[in-house]
Amino acid sequence: MKKKLILAGNTEEFNLERIGPDSVEIQYQDSKVSAHKVISGESTQFDVININGRNQRVKRVGDFISIDGKNYKVENAMAALSKKSGAEGNMTSPMPGKILKVMVSAGEKVTSGQGLLVMEAMKMEHTIKAPQDGVVSAVHYKEGDLVDGGVELLEMEANESSED
Amino acid sequence: MKNFNRILVANRGEIAIRVMKTCREMGIESVCLYTEEERELPHSSYGDISVALGGGPLSETYLNIDKLVQICKDYKVDAVHPGYGLLSERAAFANALEKAGITLIGPPAAAMEAMGDKKRSKQICEEAGIPLVPGYHGENQEADFLFERAKEIGLPVLIKASAGGGGKGMRIVEKEEDFLDALGAAKREAMNAFGDDIVLLEKFIVNPRHIEVQVMSDEHGNHFHFFERECSIQRRYQKIVEESPAPGMEDQLRHDICAVATKISESINYVGAVTVEFILDEDGSFYFLEMNTRLQVEHPVTEMVTGADLVRLQIEVAQGKKLSFKQSDIEQRGHSIEVRIYAEDPDNDFMPSIGKLLFVGESQLNSVRLDTGYRNGNEVTVSFDPMLAKLIVHAENRDHAIEKMLQALKDYPFLGLVTNRDYLSRILKSKPYKEGPTYTHFVKTYKDILMPTEISEEMKAMVFATYQLCDGRGAKTHTSAPAAIEGPWESLSGMRNS
Numbered sequence: 001m002k003k004k005l006i007l008a009g010n011t012e013e014f015n016l017e018r019i020g021p022d023s024v025e026i027q028y029q030d031s032k033v034s035a036h037k038v039i040s041g042e043s044t045q046f047d048v049i050n051i052n053g054r055n056q057r058v059k060r061v062g063d064f065i066s067i068d069g070k071n072y073k074v075e076n077a078m079a080a081l082s083k084k085s086g087a088e089g090n091m092t093s094p095m096p097g098k099i100l101k102v103m104v105s106a107g108e109k110v111t112s113g114q115g116l117l118v119m120e121a122m123k124m125e126h127t128i129k130a131p132q133d134g135v136v137s138a139v140h141y142k143e144g145d146l147v148d149g150g151v152e153l154l155e156m157e158a159n160e161s162s163e164d
Numbered sequence: 165m166k167n168f169n170r171i172l173v174a175n176r177g178e179i180a181i182r183v184m185k186t187c188r189e190m191g192i193e194s195v196c197l198y199t200e201e202e203r204e205l206p207h208s209s210y211g212d213i214s215v216a217l218g219g220g221p222l223s224e225t226y227l228n229i230d231k232l233v234q235i236c237k238d239y240k241v242d243a244v245h246p247g248y249g250l251l252s253e254r255a256a257f258a259n260a261l262e263k264a265g266i267t268l269i270g271p272p273a274a275a276m277e278a279m280g281d282k283k284r285s286k287q288i289c290e291e292a293g294i295p296l297v298p299g300y301h302g303e304n305q306e307a308d309f310l311f312e313r314a315k316e317i318g319l320p321v322l323i324k325a326s327a328g329g330g331g332k333g334m335r336i337v338e339k340e341e342d343f344l345d346a347l348g349a350a351k352r353e354a355m356n357a358f359g360d361d362i363v364l365l366e367k368f369i370v371n372p373r374h375i376e377v378q379v380m381s382d383e384h385g386n387h388f389h390f391f392e393r394e395c396s397i398q399r400r401y402q403k404i405v406e407e408s409p410a411p412g413m414e415d416q417l418r419h420d421i422c423a424v425a426t427k428i429s430e431s432i433n434y435v436g437a438v439t440v441e442f443i444l445d446e447d448g449s450f451y452f453l454e455m456n457t458r459l460q461v462e463h464p465v466t467e468m469v470t471g472a473d474l475v476r477l478q479i480e481v482a483q484g485k486k487l488s489f490k491q492s493d494i495e496q497r498g499h500s501i502e503v504r505i506y507a508e509d510p511d512n513d514f515m516p517s518i519g520k521l522l523f524v525g526e527s528q529l530n531s532v533r534l535d536t537g538y539r540n541g542n543e544v545t546v547s548f549d550p551m552l553a554k555l556i557v558h559a560e561n562r563d564h565a566i567e568k569m570l571q572a573l574k575d576y577p578f579l580g581l582v583t584n585r586d587y588l589s590r591i592l593k594s595k596p597y598k599e600g601p602t603y604t605h606f607v608k609t610y611k612d613i614l615m616p617t618e619i620s621e622e623m624k625a626m627v628f629a630t631y632q633l634c635d636g637r638g639a640k641t642h643t644s645a646p647a648a649i650e651g652p653w654e655s656l657s658g659m660r661n662s
Contacts, residue, residue, distance in 0.1 A: 005628060008619065014628050024632050028625040035629035044540060045526060047634055051626050059577060060634035061522035065627055066577030069570075070586050072619075074631050095518050095546055122516045122546055149518060149546075 004077040011077050091128050091156070095149040097121030099141045108136045110156065117141075117153055134158040165484040166267060168192050168242040173211065174232055174257075175247030177537030178553065179459070180207040183245045186475040187211075195239050197232075199225045201547060206539050213239060226250050229260050236266050243267040243482060245475070249549075252458040253280050269482040271436045271457045278432060279455040289452045292431040294424055297443065297451040299366035301326075310365060311343050317367050323347055325354035326362040333357060336368050371603045373444040374398070374453075375410055377425035378466045380437050380477050384486045387429040389422040390466050390474070391496050396602040397591060399514055404584070404607075405591060406462035407501045408469045411562055411600035414448075421450055428455065437463075437478050461504070461554065464533060468500035468558040499565040500558045503588045505578060507550040510587035511616055516550040519543075522580035524553075531558040532572045544581055552578055562600075566592050590614050 003016045014028040023036035038048040038055060046057035059066045063075050101118040104110060110130040117128040117139075138155040141147060171187050172195040173180045180196060184207075187194040196211030200219035208214055215235050217225040225231075227250060236244060244261055246252035246268065258273035270276070279285045286296055300313040314321045314337065323346060325333025333354030335346040351361040378390040394410035395403040409418070425440035439460045441453040463474050472494070481487070507517045521542045527534070536553035538544070544552065557572050559565040573589050591597050594613055596606070607614070619627075 003628070005631060007624060007627060012624060012628075014625065016628075016632060022633065024629055026625045026629045026632070028628060029621050031621040031625045033622065033625045033629050035626070035633060037633045040634075044524075049630060049633055051629060056626070056630075057574075058630045058634065059523050059525070059579060060630055060636045061579055062636050064522055064579045065630050065634075066523070066525075066579050067626060067630055068623075069574035069589060071577055071579055071583075072627050074627060095516070122550075124513070124515055126515065 006075040006077050007072060091116070091131070091154045092150050092152050093119060093121070093128075093147045094126055095121045097126075097147060097149075099143055099145045099147060099153075100125065102139060102141070102143055104136045104139065104154070106136055106138050110134060110136060119147070119153075121149075128153055130156065132158050166242070166482075168267070168479065168483060170195060170212075170239065170241050171269070171479070172232070172236055172239070172241040172244045173197070173247065174226065174244050175250055175252075176202065176207055176226065177205070177548065178207075178535045178551075179247040179249075179461075179537075181210050181537060182535050183247060183475050184210050186473055186479070189473075190476060190479065192479070195235070195241060197226065197235075201545070204542055205537060207537055215239065222250075229254075229257050232257075233260050233264050233266070236261070237264060241266060243269050243479070245269040245478070246458065248458050248461060253456075255280070267482050269436075269478050271434060271438070275432055275434050276457050279438075279457050282454055285455050286452070288432060289428060292428065294428055294452050295450065297367055297369070297453075299364060301364045303362075305362060307344055307347055310347060310363070313365055314343055315340065317365060320368040320370065322366045322368040323350045323363050324366060325350065325358060325360070326364050327354065327358035327360045333361075333363065369443060369445050371446045371605075372396075373410070373601060374403075374441065374604055375413075375421060375444045375450065376439050376441040376460070377422050378437070378439055378460075378463070378474070379425050379429045379434075380474070380481065380487065381429050381434045382481045382487045383435055383484055386487045387426045387434070388487060388489075388491050388494060389426045390470050390472060390494055391422060392418060393462055393465055394602070395462060396604050397597075397606050398604055399510075399607045403462060404504050404506070405501065405588065405597075406465055407499065407562070407565070408465040409496050409499065410444075411602070417448055417450075424450075424452075428452070436481055437474055461551075462502050464535060464554065464556040465500040465502045468531070468533070468556060469496045469498060470494055471497065498558055498560045499562045500556060501562075501565045501569050501592075502554050502556045503569065503573070503592075504551055504584075505553045505555060505576065505588070506584045507544050507552050507578075507581050508584055509582045510584045510614075514584075516546070517582035518545055519581035521552070521578060523577055525576035525578065527572050527575035529557075529568060529572055529575070532556070532568070532575075534576060552583065563598075566598060586616065587614065590616070 001016050004013050014026055017025040025034050033052050035049050035051045038050050041047045046059050049056050049058050063073050065072045065074055097119045100120050104116050112130055112132045114130045115127045116130055119126050134156045136156045170193040173183045184194040194211035195213045196207055197215055197217050198208030199217045202208050251257040253276055255273040255277045258268050261268045298317045320336055320338045323335045333350050335350045337343050337346045350363055355361040374395045375392050377392050381387040392410050393406055393408045395406045397405035428440055437459055439456045442450045443453050444450045509515045521538050521544055524540055533556040534553055557565055557568045559568050570592055596610055
């Protein structure tokens with residue numbers, strides 16, 4: 001069965017074979033792994049999964065996975081798409097702070113990576129950039145405004161050509 | 165000699181818990197504090213008695229001296245441990261407690277005032293013959309005069325605006341023929357930036373190491389050192405990796421630097437725990453930097469190598485007890501490393517991160533210690549320092565300690581928000597760290613080799629397998645935690661009003 005997951009922001013496709021209730025085979029590009037669950041830990045403990053014959057202590061909580069010393073964010077591609085519901089990109093404030101500078105206005109054409117707004121949070125500047133080419137449809141804040149974390153700062157619509 | 169039945173811990177997070185652990189081990193009751201937004205954090209209920217500080221800015225809570233003194237009276241507290249930061253170095257707090265007849269587990273107010281002020285502490289050291297970074301801090305600003313001073317200090321020399329900060333009005337001069345031009349430029353910059361062109365000169369240390377010595381003193385004239393800690397790995401002037409002993413340090417140098425630290429403590433008749441910080445140059449000369457009259461964040465590495473409980477010693481010394489051992493009884497055994505796990509993104513200019521902490525993790529390795537103020541389900545906000553935890557290991561030598569730390573780091577994912585965990589692993593795995601010595605510019609110098617590596621194809625497949633096999637409903641703890649401790653708080657606030 002073909003599956004799509006978003007890992008570290010990139011949509012990845014792999015083949016999933018369910019061998020049993022606690023056993024899977026994953027084919028991703030040239031890598032194939034067989035994995036089965038050995039122990040389901042308590043909420044404060046790791047789970048143990050045997051991957052290609054080796055026991056790995058892993059943990060998954062929601063979209064977050066820890067394996068072999070590193071953490072990964074994994075999102076279901078379909079769920080992520082419906083969450084966005086037509087609005088492209090993530091232009092929310094990373095944390096509470098103050099708007100230092102607004103470089104664009106509604107109706108303006110922008111290119112991917114272009115700086116749209118600068119905010120200050122915890123004494124550091126953070127630039128909100130356009131996730132893709134498109135047109136700014138709304139700017140919700142002005143310079144000097146205080147904002148909470150996770151609020152939408154601007155809205156933009158993608159160029160039709162860049163949609164797949 | 166005083167007897168303590170109950171200690172108030174005037175702090176929060178990991179250090180409050182750290183202090184309360186020792187109180188428990190000594191059979192002393194502890195009073196812990198928490199604010200409105202800290203109800204779910206473990207320190208709020210770690211002590212025997214929880215007292216609510218209410219909400220609002222720090223000045224209304226942890227920094228409100230009147231409020232804290234009143235709590236001490238209400239709860240019949242014998243002594244206060246201030247931890248680090250907050251009120252730990254405020255002479256006004258020490259004075260207020262003294263007036264109320266409550267013992268501060270810390271130095272007398274006078275010592276705090278003397279050593280807390282950088283200028284005065286340097287003066288005291290100068291008088292005691294303690295080496296300071298060679299420099300000229302005087303009023304004579306004539307170019308030729310300053311040039312002569314620079315030659316005396318020896319090049320390279322640093323020209324710094326007296327009123328300065330942020331690198332403005334600052335020049336490093338390596339060659340004599342460049343001095344006068346650099347001086348002119350520094351003075352112009354200083355005038356433009358600060359409206360004052362007075363500059364000072366200081367020896368520029370090309371490859372500095374940050375070495376500090378732990379000292380403990382009692383009322384009976386004993387001043388013992390607990391050897392050194394190396395804290396050269398820093399980002400934005402904050403330590404992130406600390407260890408003891410300092411890698412590759414010769415015994416003679418260790419002896420000398422520790423003797424100087426003890427001498428400073430003696431010269432001011434200090435009582436309690438103190439850390440003396442030095443800058444160590446490549447040629448083995450070291451200079452006094454500053455003195456911290458409190459427990460330091462990185463004290464656990466000293467505890468690991470000496471076997472001492474520094475908080476217990478602080479409490480005993482505050483009770484008026486005599487340190488019951490000799491300097492020669494204190495030994496450095498093996499090697500200890502501490503890393504600070506921060507909620508921040510090292511690959512994005514160490515930008516602080518926030519979010520819900522879903523899974524702290526657990527280690528079952530020997531001689532591994534995690535000092536943290538968080539548990540699963542806690543919200544990490546911008547209100548406090550982004551340090552999530554300190555992870556400390558002990559092993560028989562440095563190589564073993566590095567390997568153990570790399571394994572221990574795997575046991576603490578701090579899942580749910582961006583952390584510097586992988587970055588810390590990259591530092592410990594790097595060749596310059598393993599080989600040592602490390603200098604304070606480590607993070608900047610080795611920026612390129614500390615970059616993250618790409619996720620391998622196989623690792624991606626393993627991540628997908630984990631995603632498919634685990635349901636992700638791991639963090640159930642936060643649903644039960646608040647309900648379980650809500651009761652005692654309410655009954656406590658009732659107790660306070662009655």
